[in-house]
Amino acid sequence: MDPKLFLTASVICIFASVAMWMLVKANTRAAKGIAAIVGIAAFLGLLSNVGMSQIESTQKPEVFFYLFSLIAIACSVMMITSAKPVYSALYFVMVVLSSASLFLLLQAEFMAFALIIVYAGAILITYMFVLMLAQQASDPEMEQEQAEYDVNPREPAAACIVGFVMLTLLSSMIFQSMSDMPTPPSASDSRIAAWQTFDSMLGSKQEIAFVQRVIPAENAGWNGVHDDDGNLIRFEGDEAYIQIAQGEETLRVVLEDRFAPSNVELVGFDLIAKFPVSLELAGVILLMAMFGAVILARRQIELSEDEVREAAGMARISFEALEPDSNGGESP
């Protein structure tokens, strides 16, 4: 490992973890402010070191990336430092929203919205319900007071050292491998990749329908021609096109962008074509989680033998049943 990069990584990570430690431990507003500034500076330092590899790029500065990643990290720090669990959950919603925005920047539209629906909409609401359930104070005087275990952190210094070691390792690995990482994909690269995936997902029936959809109206009924590798869609420079033929005549049709496959189609195809068994397993896991939650969270009710028989629609057997007062079991 390059010692200079490792040194840089560890110096910045020391700052970051000291800031984290101050945030976890501090009680005054001023100390929290200083810690927040040091923390943000350290994070920007980490990000600026990532850019050390000299990659030519004509892209505009991506302000939104910095905006959303700063929001995500600031909100996650607020989440783990806030003394009220409900606020923690709300800050986590902010983290989810800003990382969904990062997904949008990465052109993963489907996952961005699925993340908002599943995380912010379903999982976080479950957390909120349990929090509300658990926070019903048993006596009203306790209601305004913060629980002791929410105010005082457990071993903040040790946790920050663990975090420091982990972050130093991760960041120096990232700095070091920057030159091997793929360059940012250009718009035409990702379009060509999308068309290539789309080509592999076309069956013979869909192919006919697709060809009829994209060709000009006067050529209706012409057939698509495959190239030597069996691909329907061919590329020239940035352009995707198909060859169509009828009899001896051939014609070249450029594919317009409005026919390009959407992110949802591509992800759906990838999910079904490459991971069918995992998809089934995911369904089974969800079902088992549902059973588990129902079984764990129900209230345990002791029923006597007679009551069980009664619930099953059978006759009572014991003599005790004739005298209701002497019945040993609790009534439901």
Add this chain to the structure above:
Amino acid sequence: MMHLLAQTDSFGSVELGHYLMTSSVLFVIGLIGFLTRRNMIVMFLCTELMFQAAAIAMIAFSRFHHDLSGQVFVIFILTIAAAEAALALSLVVLLYRRKETLSAEAWSELRET
């Protein structure tokens, strides 16, 4: 630290490393939160934060390698996170009913010795 200042123009383009760095910082924050918080529900929220960090890394890899399997993996991460939330929260409800507290240390007698 000098080359840090010389690199200010490197804020220009966002590369895979930037996303990985964001994701690792989020992961470490989740880890620190898991270790420092003593409220069981907040501890589980911190594991969700770590899932979130993993998902960002997956999506970034998927974009920069033109491979949609990364996005498909995030679907599975969401599934596991949902299943984990359901089970963990029902366990928390169960534990809360026994001791009327959410503190994880109330259960420290479960350890050996």
